[in-house]
Amino acid sequence: MTSLRILHLVSYPLYSGPMPHVLGLAKAQRAAGNDVWIGYDTKRGNFDGFEEEAQPYIEASGFATVPMELSAKSAPFAMWRDAKTLATVVHDRRIDVVHAHMSHDHVIMAMALRDESMKRIVRARTVHAARSLENRFGQRMLLTRADTWIVRSQAHSRDILNRFRLDASRVHVVPGSVDATVFAPRPHDVRLAFRRRFDLPEDALLVAHVALIAPGRGQEELVRSLAQMGEAPIHAMFVGRGESEHAVGELARGLGIAHRVHFAGYVGLPELVDVYAAADMAFVARPGNDAASRAALEAMACEKPVLALREGALGETVTERVGYPVSSVTPELITRALRSVLDDRADAATRGRTARELVLRERTFAREVTLTRNAYVSAGALPANARLEPLDT
DSSP: OOOOEEEEEEOOOBSSTTHHHHHHHHHHHHHTTOEEEEEEOOSSOSSSSSSOBSHHHHHHHTOEEOSOOOOTTOOHHHHHHHHHHHHHHHHHTTOSEEEEOSHHHHHHHHHHTOSGGGTTSEEEEEOOSGGGGSOOTTHHHHHTTOSEEEESSHHHHHHHHHHHOOOGGGEEEOOOOOOTTTSOOOOHHHHHHHHHHTTOOTTSEEEEEESOOOTTSSHHHHHHHHHHTTTOSEEEEEESOOTTHHHHHHHHHHTTOGGGEEEEEOOOTTHHHHHHHHOSEEEEOSOSSOTTOHHHHHHHHTTOOEEEESSHHHHHHOOTTTEEEESSOOHHHHHHHHHHHHHOHHHHHHHHHHHHHHHHHHOOHHHHHHHHHHHHHHTTSSOTTOOOOOOOO
16 A cells, blocks of 8 residues: 655644544554654644643654644734745655645645645645534635545535535545544443542442533533432533533532532543543533544443434434434433433443444544545545555445
């Protein structure tokens, strides 16, 4: 298999949103024999104060980076300088594929690769959030500045084709992936130790919500659903920080259920896997800046069923075989789903095991490397007689 020289651009400075997924894909591409570089936002740092910076993770991965600011907050001159730098890097390092992951990256890529001498470079773009599909100013022009598009769901594929009339052969559905060697079931004693830390009853149903605590994420609705369930043995664990953390805690106290609503703060690896070990299920109301639904996939890899909104990539990932999809995030529908789990916890455990089986079969980074490579090849990244990689189904 001929190797490729791939440069990923992601104008994001935090280890959240699209960044963990970009790093996971880049590592898998490197393991498959490709040469891989990463460019990321080196200007903003930890701009929200609630999440980790990406820099330590990128450095620990050993990827060579490119000397670009690559920030959505860059001034026009800095953008021009980044475009010049990118053109030089592509030429000097003989890059085959420039893969943009955010709209700002796409703009810089379009600026840098506009010359006729750059026509051999494959320009790829992954859509990580639904807002990137909005018909905003300049978006239609950007569409002509990519050779291949990768989307995370059939819903996003339909949106991009219907709104922008692209050639369907240029749009590839590549579902999100997770490292199931990291996110995996843990021994029972790990579950018990984490529960003792938060004084959680061993037999209580624990719902884990791993996300930025912010408006519109379904956190208040989850708390209200617990209140609707009276004295049912069910607890919620919020893992993360955010601007709404205090408000969610106040709501729990006002409803008289503060003893059943817990806050673990920001939890990184490997302790995050212990959180999933302690939980019985996960709650993912809506994806944030991550259409790959990483939080849902992490829980599924750990054999946990997921309660999630039936929408976009999340709806296509969380079916009734692996979790509890709801048509809207309301306390009433969340309560109904939680009662189903309480009434038949054996069935919930079965859905969790099925979830991990699905991840191992369909949502590995090795599989994503093949699908992504096929997208590159279809756009001309290899000689015309190159074959697409076979994909086990």
